Amino acid sequence: MSTAQRLLTDDLRQRIRAYFPRYPDRRAVVLPALHAVNEQLGWVPPQAVVEIAELLGLAPAEVQDTLSFYGVFKQDAPAGQVRVWVCRSLSCAARGGEELLEYLSQKLGIRPGQTTPDGRVTLEYAECLGACDFAPAALAGNLLLKNLTKEKIDQWIESLPSREDSMRKVEHGTTVE
Numbered sequence: 001m002s003t004a005q006r007l008l009t010d011d012l013r014q015r016i017r018a019y020f021p022r023y024p025d026r027r028a029v030v031l032p033a034l035h036a037v038n039e040q041l042g043w044v045p046p047q048a049v050v051e052i053a054e055l056l057g058l059a060p061a062e063v064q065d066t067l068s069f070y071g072v073f074k075q076d077a078p079a080g081q082v083r084v085w086v087c088r089s090l091s092c093a094a095r096g097g098e099e100l101l102e103y104l105s106q107k108l109g110i111r112p113g114q115t116t117p118d119g120r121v122t123l124e125y126a127e128c129l130g131a132c133d134f135a136p137a138a139l140a141g142n143l144l145l146k147n148l149t150k151e152k153i154d155q156w157i158e159s160l161p162s163r164e165d166s167m168r169k170v171e172h173g174t175t176v177e
């Protein structure tokens with residue numbers, strides 16, 4: 001494969017190679033490699049699976065197995081700038097989690113698994129986030145939204161950077177949460 005056709009940049013390949021001495025074998029590097037690619041590209045397309053496998057000396061099916069196991073990785077399309085997971089497991093469901101997921105879905109105009117047309121938010125549902133004491137809970141990027149209410153959802157949406165602000169931050173080399 002020529003360099004021009006590659007999806008994984010030299011920097012990204014170098015970042016993945018840096019994991020090699022830290023793990024017992026190349027198979028164990030698959031997960032951190034997938035995280036690195038997902039973080040850089042916003043998703044893990046099939047071409048990236050092939051290139052990760054090539055880099056690690058594994059079969060693409062071995063990389064795909066790990067990829068398919070973890071719901072955190074986007075495989076169908078790039079994720080939005082912020083991914084928000086709304087918990088629908090027992091404690092959260094008992095305290096209105098499903099209703100809040102529906103509310104957020106309507107406010108954003110998308111269904112779980114989809115990304116807003118402006119590319120700012122990807123909505124997901126999650127199984128237990130490990131924050132049952134704060135049910136209903138959601139995770140927006142790295143931000144845990146505790147004891148979620150419709151009012152808190154409204155505030156969170158209002159706090160999102162505009163698309164223009166997001167683009168400016170990306171241009172200046174920072175990521176947006």
Ligand code: FES
Pocket residue numbers: 087088089090091092093127128129130131132135136137
């Ligand atoms: S059930 Fe929702 S965080 Fe545990």
